[in-house]
Amino acid sequence: SAVISQKPSRDICQRGTSLTIQCQVDSQVTMMFWYRQQPGQSLTLIATANQGSEATYESGFVIDKFPISRPNLTFSTLTVSNMSPEDSSIYLCSVGGDRVYGYTFGSGTRLTVV
């Protein structure tokens, strides 16, 4: 299965600022997925990122708040813009679809907005 390196692992940010999270995969993948996990909650899909096209956002998430880049088949970034304390969550990237190993997840970025 793919190996994902996600950075940063955690950060504490001031409200009103932006944070860019990076996800690097050790193999080429068609789709990458970005999730948010609020404290004590399950994972919620933010968007699906395809290389060479605009990301597809889930209901309740917009590009202005969570812009995503997908410059090639092994890399993606998620930016959390104009942050507020409500954005404090764990953000995870994921790749997969392989029928044997399913999906692989990054280790997550724990974001605290103060």
Added chain:
Amino acid sequence: DAKTTQPPSMDCAEGRAANLPCNHSTISGNEYVYWYRQIHSQGPQYIIHGLKNNETNEMASLIITEDRKSSTLTLPHATLRDTAVYYCIVRAAQGAQKLVFGQGTRLTINP
């Protein structure tokens, strides 16, 4: 919305079998049942998946009922390191489709 229903929490004694149920009464014929777990502060980890036959790997066993409306994940000899939230997910096998997570079952293994 998630297409599965799981109990919010379960307890199991260390060394015993942990059996985690999942209901997926609206599952389609081309959808697989996947199980993942999330140990505290880590990304979800793939455990096992199946279509209609029982499956077993080094981590767990999966039993899917004949009508495919429910399944049970079994950890045969639970250890303290198996304490985690376990997610049952259904999705079609074709293509790299998104995973929709429900609330999962918080399994606590007690010494």
